[in-house]
Amino acid sequence: MAFVLGAALAVTATACGGGDEGGTPVLQWYARDEAGGVFGAAIEDCNEAAEGRYEIELQALPTNADEQREQLVRRLAAGDSDIDLMNMDIIWTAEFANAEWILPWPEDQVEAATEGRLDIAVESATFEDAVYGIPLNTNAQLLWYRTDLTEEPPATWDEMIEAADQLEADGKPHEIWEQGQRYEGLVVWFASLLASAGGTILNEDGTEVTLEEEPTRRALEVLRDVSASSHAPPALATAQEDQGRQGWVDGDAAFLVNYGFVWPSTNEQAPDLVEKMSWAPFPSVDPDVESTVVAGGFNIGIGAYGDHPDLAVEAATCLANEQNQTRNAQDAGLLPVTEALYDDTEVTEAENEAGVKLFPYAAEMKTALDRATLRPRTPFYNDVSLAIISILHPTVDIDPEADVDRLRDAIEQALKGEGLL
Amino acid sequence: MTATTTAPAAERPAEGKKGALSARARSERKLGWMLCAPAVAVMLLVTAYPIGYAIWLSTQRYDLRFPEDRGFVGADNYTAVLGNSLWWRDLANTAVIMIISVAIELVLGFALAFVMHRAIFGRGMVRSAILVPYGIITVVAAFAWRFAFDPTTGFVNGLANTEQSWFTESWSSYFVIILAEVWKTTPFMSLLLLAGFTLVPQDVVNAARVDGASTVYRLRKVIIPLMKPAILVAVLFRTMDAFRIFDSVFVMTRGAQGTENVSILGYKTLVSRLNLGLGSAVSVLIFVCVIIIAFVFVKGFGANLSQQRGEAP
Numbered sequence: 001m002a003f004v005l006g007a008a009l010a011v012t013a014t015a016c017g018g019g020d021e022g023g024t025p026v027l028q029w030y031a032r033d034e035a036g037g038v039f040g041a042a043i044e045d046c047n048e049a050a051e052g053r054y055e056i057e058l059q060a061l062p063t064n065a066d067e068q069r070e071q072l073v074r075r076l077a078a079g080d081s082d083i084d085l086m087n088m089d090i091i092w093t094a095e096f097a098n099a100e101w102i103l104p105w106p107e108d109q110v111e112a113a114t115e116g117r118l119d120i121a122v123e124s125a126t127f128e129d130a131v132y133g134i135p136l137n138t139n140a141q142l143l144w145y146r147t148d149l150t151e152e153p154p155a156t157w158d159e160m161i162e163a164a165d166q167l168e169a170d171g172k173p174h175e176i177w178e179q180g181q182r183y184e185g186l187v188v189w190f191a192s193l194l195a196s197a198g199g200t201i202l203n204e205d206g207t208e209v210t211l212e213e214e215p216t217r218r219a220l221e222v223l224r225d226v227s228a229s230s231h232a233p234p235a236l237a238t239a240q241e242d243q244g245r246q247g248w249v250d251g252d253a254a255f256l257v258n259y260g261f262v263w264p265s266t267n268e269q270a271p272d273l274v275e276k277m278s279w280a281p282f283p284s285v286d287p288d289v290e291s292t293v294v295a296g297g298f299n300i301g302i303g304a305y306g307d308h309p310d311l312a313v314e315a316a317t318c319l320a321n322e323q324n325q326t327r328n329a330q331d332a333g334l335l336p337v338t339e340a341l342y343d344d345t346e347v348t349e350a351e352n353e354a355g356v357k358l359f360p361y362a363a364e365m366k367t368a369l370d371r372a373t374l375r376p377r378t379p380f381y382n383d384v385s386l387a388i389i390s391i392l393h394p395t396v397d398i399d400p401e402a403d404v405d406r407l408r409d410a411i412e413q414a415l416k417g418e419g420l421l
Numbered sequence: 422m423t424a425t426t427t428a429p430a431a432e433r434p435a436e437g438k439k440g441a442l443s444a445r446a447r448s449e450r451k452l453g454w455m456l457c458a459p460a461v462a463v464m465l466l467v468t469a470y471p472i473g474y475a476i477w478l479s480t481q482r483y484d485l486r487f488p489e490d491r492g493f494v495g496a497d498n499y500t501a502v503l504g505n506s507l508w509w510r511d512l513a514n515t516a517v518i519m520i521i522s523v524a525i526e527l528v529l530g531f532a533l534a535f536v537m538h539r540a541i542f543g544r545g546m547v548r549s550a551i552l553v554p555y556g557i558i559t560v561v562a563a564f565a566w567r568f569a570f571d572p573t574t575g576f577v578n579g580l581a582n583t584e585q586s587w588f589t590e591s592w593s594s595y596f597v598i599i600l601a602e603v604w605k606t607t608p609f610m611s612l613l614l615l616a617g618f619t620l621v622p623q624d625v626v627n628a629a630r631v632d633g634a635s636t637v638y639r640l641r642k643v644i645i646p647l648m649k650p651a652i653l654v655a656v657l658f659r660t661m662d663a664f665r666i667f668d669s670v671f672v673m674t675r676g677a678q679g680t681e682n683v684s685i686l687g688y689k690t691l692v693s694r695l696n697l698g699l700g701s702a703v704s705v706l707i708f709v710c711v712i713i714i715a716f717v718f719v720k721g722f723g724a725n726l727s728q729q730r731g732e733a734p
Contacts, residue, residue: 070692077485077695099486182677235572235586238677246573379486383694393677417484417696420505420686420703 024055025308027315029300031087032068033060038331039319046318054311056085056319065089065184069382076101076303083303084312085319088133090124090297090374091184091381094206097127098379102301104130109313113320120372121337125299127377133299134320137334140293140368141192142361143280144248144256144263146273149173153280156287157193157222160255164231167254175253176226177244180236182393187375187385188294189257190392193219195292195373197285201388201411206378209411213404218285220392220400220407227395237394249273257282259296260361261333267356279361281368295372297337326350333358335365342366383414386421472708478701485695498702507686508703512710515682517595518670519663522602526659527652529603530610537611538618555608563672566601594678601669606662610655617651618644657718661711683707 031039043056059082061068069092075083076096088096096102105113113134114122121135143160145153149167154160160176167174179185191201199215202208227236231254233247241258248256249270256262267274284291300316302309318324325341328334330350341347342362350358359365376384387410391403413419482494502508533551540547554562569575570587578584587593621644629643645652667684670676676685687707691700 066693073485073695074692095486099488182675234584235589237589238586243573386689386694417487418699419501420507420690420699421694 027054027056027084028059028082029056029085030059034332042319042324056315079305081305084306086301087298088301094127094377095379097132101304102132103304112317117337120295133301134316135337136298136300136320138297138337139259140295146276147278148276149254156284173252173254174231175233176231177247177253177256180395181238181240182389187388191375192293193222202376209408211408216404217400220398223395224398293372294375380415387411387414475701478697479705481698483698498699502702511681511683511686522599522663523659525603526607526610529607530614533611534614537615552608554605559668562605563669567673570597591679594674594680598669613655617648621647
């Protein structure tokens, strides 16, 4: 019985892993198929340029980043040779590199992977002085506001709450949307607030908890004040980015802190809102200090167990080249990582099929990215993230005084990889 | 099964005169073992081995992300789990879902079983209609319930004229989870209870009726006592199932709003954090809890599994 089963499994396994006996080597690229199947066009171009040396095939991953990671780590931990290339959320670099699930870029290829790309994007692909991926796209949050409600965008979170108080008193839309669900989005909110208040979660090496007393308390106060105010939408505790976008399109919101995808979406679903819609930097915590947000985005990594690592590096370099970045920006709204593209009219003037300009906010975004920072870079990032979420959710119940220490204890435990989270 | 139960019966008359018959008994026993050997082997392969492996893992420091950093840690993982308030909180959450949903299912399931038992017209229709929810895949059902209660896409708020975001508060999250659980598994409960109804001889009920016993009295003093074995088995099965509830909670809240139960905790530790040592300790503890539940039912309340199968006690 066992033998039959084992034999059957072995047969299936070879059937899946095969496909390159003698012919063109096939490279499997594990990535979420972005809207519009934009990666399909990139694959076609790169396959053509490779002139038969390799052939890339897309293996679709789920849309949710947590589920993407779960699928990838399950395969990688089992040494799956099927993964040649993979799209990695920038927060996974340290974890994957430390476990030796991904390969460092060969010395002579590093320049091609990093030259002309945003510092923050290159930094996100770096672990212990080696580059573990080629940056593909980036992202950061902006403040979206309505010019018919507030002429000047609020510079700080406190000002934003005051402005919303006034709007509420006047009987106008006054909701403030953020991401309060128990997931990574909440870490992004907290990390951006903490960075803007001048604090850090971990030290430079990612080995010790820092969480400086004063900035951490300030960040927690803002989280609590926004969540406990009458401007927090009732569904804040389950809101992800898309709930915020929905709330904005419905017209009940005065302020929205979110990524750039809300712009084309508002153009499509609420055209009358568009002319009143404007953008500004993520609000500061301290009125005298500019805000700092945490960057997002994806890098392409090379699976450590694949059969053709050299070809995979070549393919990744092609998939993330300027031409494909421009197409990803035009067709799927993915922000490029090559600095020069932010001055390239092909990107800044890009329009979708409906004739809507996709990146009118490109200059503001570039400024935000130049000042941006990264979430903690540690192999224990997933545990650190879980620890932060478990202490901070729901944000309305935060106690800024007591929770600084609770947060520190939880992250310290997470860094040891011990205990339940 | 048949072979093992008949073997001792065949042996007894053989005690008088040893020899030929005893040899026959021996060979019959051997045949019995041979017949059930494949089943035993498969069971060992698919249950005993994974359970043993999980127990071994739970004594190790074993994190897939840190392949070099492994080793025997004894009971450290268990002390880490049992010493953490999160485990006890999740255990209490699990108990809340388990007790409330099984209690509602028992009452509803009893009523439905009664209807199925007594339905004269369209008996087949009634029975299949009741069984439909049980035929739906749990994850699909969980998504259906989630979307129904979603404030933006769902219809429940429209029907009930409320503006509730159901999954943002603890009580309402529990309400939807338990509702989905009851909807989904009451048919299973009623099916087991229906089998119990058929155990009640109609003559006894008729005799009670002739003696002037009222409907309630007949139910309390005749039908339920005769059905007790079936009820206990149904409740036992459902309690063990409800203790291990995972999919509904995972789909609806992912454990947020204080609905995290022990299965979600195990999933988080094993699949998301890849901490196989700690996660296996959680799994083994869940297993121990299920054994305790079964033990309490079998020894404490006298649930008799063989009676349910219609064998003589």
